[in-house]
Amino acid sequence: MINEKNKALGIHPSVIRNLYEYANKRKKEIGEDKVFDYSLGNPSSKTPKEVNDILISLINDEENVHSYTSSNGLEETRIAVKEYLEKTYHTTLNADYIFITSGAAPALSIAANALTIRDNHDEAIVFAPHFPDYRVFCENAGASLVTVQPDPKTFLPDFNDFEKKINEHTKFVIYNSPLNPTGVVYKEDTILRLTSILKKKELEYNHPIYLISDEPYRELIYDDIKYPFITNYYDNSIVCYSFSKCLSLPGERIGYLVVNPKCYDAASLFYAIRGAAWSLGYICAPSLFQRMIPLTLGLTSDLNYYRINRDLLYQNLIKIGYDVIYPDGAFYIFVKALEPDAIQFSETAKKFELILVPSDSFDYPGYVRLAYCVKKEVIEASIKAFKQLFDYYKDK
Numbered sequence: 001m002i003n004e005k006n007k008a009l010g011i012h013p014s015v016i017r018n019l020y021e022y023a024n025k026r027k028k029e030i031g032e033d034k035v036f037d038y039s040l041g042n043p044s045s046k047t048p049k050e051v052n053d054i055l056i057s058l059i060n061d062e063e064n065v066h067s068y069t070s071s072n073g074l075e076e077t078r079i080a081v082k083e084y085l086e087k088t089y090h091t092t093l094n095a096d097y098i099f100i101t102s103g104a105a106p107a108l109s110i111a112a113n114a115l116t117i118r119d120n121h122d123e124a125i126v127f128a129p130h131f132p133d134y135r136v137f138c139e140n141a142g143a144s145l146v147t148v149q150p151d152p153k154t155f156l157p158d159f160n161d162f163e164k165k166i167n168e169h170t171k172f173v174i175y176n177s178p179l180n181p182t183g184v185v186y187k188e189d190t191i192l193r194l195t196s197i198l199k200k201k202e203l204e205y206n207h208p209i210y211l212i213s214d215e216p217y218r219e220l221i222y223d224d225i226k227y228p229f230i231t232n233y234y235d236n237s238i239v240c241y242s243f244s245k246c247l248s249l250p251g252e253r254i255g256y257l258v259v260n261p262k263c264y265d266a267a268s269l270f271y272a273i274r275g276a277a278w279s280l281g282y283i284c285a286p287s288l289f290q291r292m293i294p295l296t297l298g299l300t301s302d303l304n305y306y307r308i309n310r311d312l313l314y315q316n317l318i319k320i321g322y323d324v325i326y327p328d329g330a331f332y333i334f335v336k337a338l339e340p341d342a343i344q345f346s347e348t349a350k351k352f353e354l355i356l357v358p359s360d361s362f363d364y365p366g367y368v369r370l371a372y373c374v375k376k377e378v379i380e381a382s383i384k385a386f387k388q389l390f391d392y393y394k395d396k
């Protein structure tokens, strides 16, 4: 016998990956420039030249760049991350409570496993529409996933629903801002509301309810919004970060996890983080990229590239007549499907060579997600297809 749950996960790869594979197949059939692939959040803004130069000089000039590091990550890297975050967000951290990870996905999985007690009816709350992997990570750790509905006008959390969903089994809450799949950013008033509910519920149930901030898109904010860094608002908080998107390095697998030193019994929590990382096989993140971090903190790829794409796509979709959520950040745009069944709508869009992800993948019906981290030329060429798709439904 084998693990049937994992077998099922392996048999049904994510809808996003399936669409990406379909787009690649279709490009081979009819030509690269004829397919408008909005499926995958694979950054196309170039990795900054400084980053590549630093990597090359590390390889050429330094010794042992490919060696194992300590499980938590190099001390100088953890100290650099602490100092950078403290300076940027006016917060207080502790390098001993920072764990360097192979991206945000392992950080999330480590956190879920560190917090969840198996067979204890632990629950994890997420806000729909949400990154699909939260379900995989939380359920694999042994927690049940509880989904909070959004306010359908703003796509911010429905706080009445949030309050109702918290109970004595709630172990942790995950939020993501800027948000995949809507591009919505949680401003300070949203964070204050969210954390005040959690503080009240912690008192009511007399145990910590941890708040995990998943922030791989933290720097990808295009309007004038101050990013509310969670350690300044809520003691029992954990940050999961990644360099995948801001430096266009998703294949290199590098990020970090920060435990707020003000967390209840932070030392024990950090031991649980280390233990979870060990048991999952996630210790010692890529050594070369750990060494890159202190030399590149604060750098980003060209964010204007995404801002231009956002404006181009948003304005054209609105002009055609689509109902679109205005995205302040990340590189996703959420568009109302032109029929109630978003899966069917995504199928119909394929007739016009538009590859759009149905929102059912994000635990929410009726929309499609477009990843606009593509070349501007792809967006320009796709506008005609969006118009044809719109007219197709109008004439139906």
Ligand code: PLP
Pocket: 041, 102, 103, 104, 105, 106, 131, 176, 180, 214, 216, 241, 242, 243, 244, 250, 254, 255
């Ligand atoms: N969280 C969100 C919301 C994401 O969109 C992604 C990747 O797309 C991740 C986490 C995982 O990022 P990483 O590449 O760092 O594992």
